Amino acid sequence: MKTAFSLGLLLAFLPLGARAQTGKYTSAGDCDGLPRIEVSTPRGVCVGVVADGFRFPRTVTSLADGSLIVVDMGGWVPKRGSLWRLSPDPATHTYVKRKVLERLDRPHGAAVGPDGLLYIGELSRVFRFNPDAADPAATVETVIADLPTEGRHPLTALVFDKQGYLYVNRGSASDNCETTKAYRPTNGRICPEAEGHSARGVIRRYALTGPNRTATRWSNYAVGLRNSMALAIHPDSGLFVQGENSRDSISRKDRSLDDRTLPHEELNIITPWQDYGWPYCYDDNKASPEFKGFDCSRMRKPALLLPAHVAPLGMAYYSGGMFPDWYKGKLLMTWHGYRDFGQKLVAIPTDAVGRPVGEPLEIINGWYRKGAQPMGAPVGVSVGKDGSLFLAEDKNGTVLRVFFDPSKGNGIPTPGLSVNPGKDPDLEARCQELATRDDSFSRIQRDIIDPLCTSCHGAAGGNAGNLRLARCDDIGNAQRLLAPRPGRSPFVVPKSLKSEFYLRLEGTTPGLPPMPAGGLSPEQLEEVAGWINEGAPVPVSRAPGTDTPVATDGTP
Template identity: 30%
Template sequence: MIRFAGLVGAALLVATASFAQQADQPVLKGEAAFGDWRADRPGVRRLIRPEDMQAPYVTESVSNGPGVVERPEEAKPILPPGFSAEMIASGIANPRVVRVAPNGDLFVANSKDSQIRVYRLAEGSAVPALRSIFASRLRRPYGIAFYPPGDNPQWVYVANSNSVVRFAYRNGDLKAQGKPETIVDKIPRKSHWTRDIAFSPDGKTLYLSVGSYSNVGEEGMGKEPEGGLDAWVKSKPLGAAWGLEDGRADVLAFDPDGKNRRVVATGMRNCAGMTIQPATGALWCVVNERDSLGDNVPFDFATAVREGGFYGWPWYYIGNNEDPRRKGERPDLAGKAIVPDVLMQAHSAPLNIVFYDGKSFPPDYRGDAFVALHGSWNRGVRTGYKVVRLKFRDGKPTGEYEDFMTGFVVSDEAVWGRPVGVAVAKDGALIVTEDGSGTIWRVTYDASRS
């Protein structure tokens, strides 16, 4: 890591000083919503609609990965009035998904070190009373789920890059008591490797997301599948890809024992995070869309997943926008790609989502969702690197989202944090992981501070 403390401090001062001026601004729409990190701060709201989509190549496609700098001791995320963040842990190689066990323990996938960590916090505190390595020698673990859903799970399921395994579990276990049992195997592991998992509310269905192999099917996927397109279309789900992309860019479903594999939805380039909406029982995905079409094309998104739905990849995006790199290949799919529910700035890289069902935040947060944006690499000026709040009304998304947790970007060249995981703790706090500096945060609300 590069040391960049001066710039971090300057960025924090600028953001804090301008927060009050930004919090009451109107919702940013159209091109006004296509800003960069310099316009980000808690309270800034955006509404991006399908008709706001620019044509491809309006701007040049660039490679602009972040320089990750050392987090200075005084640097903290910036939050709305009344909220504060305390650090739970730091120095973790690659903290990714975080999930909360029924007893309140935090299970964290430390993907680079191939392990699952557990943190048990002291009551009302960010201080871990206990910490442990629950399981190790995994293969880039990411998604975590407890089964059956409810207060008394018997198993912890873990999604490796190439499989789903489970460990026998009883509430309060800090270490796995036995070897992992493989439930789903032969999952393609290369390229997009972030496999998330979730169970349906009734516990009968295990969902698994599998991202694409390539950006837009340019590697290992010819214009037509072996045996011809007509035969493929008749035997496969709508929008299914082939070659090295066969079984990828999909959300899959299984019985809890790993049997009865089926395809739930296709055409999702990389559904890197899944969750169940408590109010409706619907499965939601956050999706990283494709690269190299310009700074603002196409939008990333969050969406309820429709059974049998096709979301466009690789031929179309955000509805009926045809990718010029695959132009004319699938006219049969024109008009069949679903428009997602919530559109976000292109290249924001959403990695995880959770619905807020706690009671410690203000009442208007209940039923909304938090999404962790890992941040752009394929954009001239950075976007993402924050946690946003998706607004819902009566269980339905309004399409609007609001900056909630910012302050991770230092300058046009450097960042100290890259949010990945979001979860709601048993006490209603929001738990956030970020893999730039390898930290875990506990976000709480106190009305007296607002």
């Protein structure tokens, strides 16, 4: 299957000011021959669409010949993942898109091994293959099997060091060791899933020294890391860094803590055999509210605290030649999160060995929804052979290229982090009240609806599917889901997992993809099922003087 992405050519024939549609993005110009998207960048830097039409692209890996391997996870449904090769055509400034592998089980991570083969992290295994073979599928070999897959963070990120060791993320099965069906409850001091050889929330190290260079044994190289989706190793010094996706809902156990601003995400320098604190500690070694009094002094502190909930999912040190010297050695990081400081590509200043020495600066911001432009959510980042940057962006199913033209500016970002606009007092008051509630639907509002649904179903988004889901409006959203519809059942029928809302989230509605894009994690889906099985109660407002309708029995 070969298709040429040719909107770059189309732009050459458009009159000045005309707008071309490229997937979900609308382009009004070009970026080195590719359709340019409207985001904020330093002067001289632009972002163009390399290819679209992916289901849920998560990582992009640059190969030596200038082509790209794209890992398309396909969503949270098993066996829908695929791998694609994008090969540049210099004559047309386009890329040829070809499927390489299919029917993969929720693949995510990718890394080129010391043998030149490509290593891919599926949900339960790591395999390698030769992307240059006439039949790449015939070269697939399992390298690591039987990875644990249960719980909240089952995806596999990976990276090689200079000695050829392979490091694999095993994210936590829980948020912060709360009781779930996946493992035993805690005893108030010790979290079973964070302890022992088979612990979760760790980075495992594998030596590929077994038969046929496979691995059956591992060591827990670093522990106390809730979810290490962003991993990078400095190309010269070998310094190992990790971007920590910190816990959610910290206010559940301590209402004096603000879930909007705490805990911070972290940038950690990984030192062998160290404990980085999860789930007992957060930020600069503060005891988590579930483990008050815990001695965090022996835990490894973060090298840099990042804004809360930005969700760092990709990292790479810049060593290319396209961008100005200012970029040399900087640590590039994608912020996937949908909250105030998310949807960004940032550069973190570093010293000669790669340690952070300054605050993040924004290479791409303004990726929030505005007009016809959709919100973007970058995941993987890779430095191309020509020194440009490539991003996998899963919300709109695209691969993007970040290009620098010195004739249009110096390309250097300005200090300071921008906050997504659109704040209004009513919304802020609603969000503050939501942060104080801990009922089942309010948690769904915070953890699922706000970050994943409101950009399409919010009032400004056109109420996709004729369902309005407003930001921080847990009471109104629960009522709308339970409201009668002419000629149809409500979106949610209490105590029925045959409800349309649940089936769409589960991805089992015939002929329709799971919603939101990419689907929900198993843990999130279980949270929705719990609310429906409780009878779908509507949250109760406790705000004095509010005119928000109040309901307590699940009736809108």
